[in-house]
């Protein structure tokens with residue numbers, strides 16, 4: 001039976017888009033399906049009352065190698081935040097960073113009351129090694145949980161709880177630091193290399209930019225795929241045959257289509273607040289009083305387009321799905337930004353129960369990518385990040401290309 005297309009991709013998140021980009025550039029005919037009405041998967045933005053909100057607290061690190069390789073950053077209006085973290089209880093603020101340095105460089109010269117001289121020296125040595133060593137060297141040592149690795153490096157419990165956990169929990173969505181140390185090393189390494197930022201149109205600008213690079217791919221949105229084989233895909237609207245099939249869905253979608261076990265997830269809720277215009281607020285803020293929020297950030301400090309004139313847009317997130325916290329979070333945000341509670345207006349709460357797949361140790365970056373002849377991609381097969389999703393998409397595309405050998409010529 002003849003095929004309708006070269007490659008079918010199920011899922012137009014970052015993994016699917018990167019796979020499509022590589023195949024499209026190789027001259028292949030690609031059909032890509034997504035249940036959602038837009039591309040981007042977990043990376044989307046919406047406009048609410050003049051505020052541009054993201055589907056959760058998400059930042060783009062311009063140092064991600066695969067993001068650079070995708071070309072998406074060329075001409076991309078990334079607005080970066082100051083490489084500074086403020087720990088604040090509302091009365092006293094400790095700045096844990098040097099504004100002239102990169103974030104991790106800055107943490108090396110940390111001056112925090114909870115850090116003894118010995119902690120500061122050990123932390124400096126550890127971060128220097130993580131930033132400087134090649135990934136292959138970092139990955140060659142035995143992996144363990146992040147907390148255990150820090151203790152094994154001689155960092156005290158007190159320093160971990162006062163400085164490192166508040167810093168890492170927002171990136172890992174993990175309050176206990178049970179995440180693979182190797183993954184934390186990759187996160188710290190990327191922070192040493194690049195200053196994360198946002199886009200005036202929101203995080204959704206990233207998948208939109210990737211999608212715009214596709215010249216011959218047909219993108220079928222709002223079309224759920226209900227079954228797949230190695231050469232055929234059935235959606236609610238059609239049945240299509242291809243020379244090869246890639247499932248680049250989230251892990252739950254892959255399980256529904258291909259079987260296998262589910263993965264454990266880490267949740268996140270982001271509260272989006274309207275505040276009066278703030279000055280000098282382009283720093284990540286961490287609340288040391290209640291310690292419920294993992295962080296708060298004024299996105300409009302670098303992207304004023306994201307809020308109506310006269311307003312600031314503050315995102316505050318926690319690693320829970322908890323609807324009963326609105327008033328307490330409002331208090332936290334008012335305290336962190338030194339404004340009255342009445343001036344802090346809730347725009348929307350974004351609970352994401354399945355935000356990031358859990359990354360247990362040992363980290364395995366070479367997980368199986370083929371199930372029943374179907375190629376599989378997704379962040380959960382690499383790392384739960386923009387970088388991980390893009391790498392897995394590129395690997396899936398390369399696998400498809402090696403199967404097909406010669407691109408079909410029109």
Ligand SMILES: Cc1cc2nc3c(=O)[nH]c(=O)nc-3n(C[C@H](O)[C@H](O)[C@H](O)COP(=O)(O)OP(=O)(O)OC[C@H]3O[C@@H](n4cnc5c(N)ncnc54)[C@H](O)[C@@H]3O)c2cc1C
Nearest residue numbers: 011013014015035041042056059225249253378379385386
């Ligand atoms: C709240 C939150 C905060 C984050 N913060 C950051 C951050 O700051 N920095 C960072 O690097 N990363 C961050 N991430 C992680 C990053 O967004 C993800 O790792 C990445 O987007 C995953 O991409 P993916 O393509 O693997 O999966 P997904 O984005 O989940 O895409 C899968 C797609 O498959 C589609 N699909 C599933 N089943 C079917 C089907 N049967 N038929 C058709 N389509 C289907 C889905 O609709 C979806 O669009 C964050 C994620 C979240 C949720």
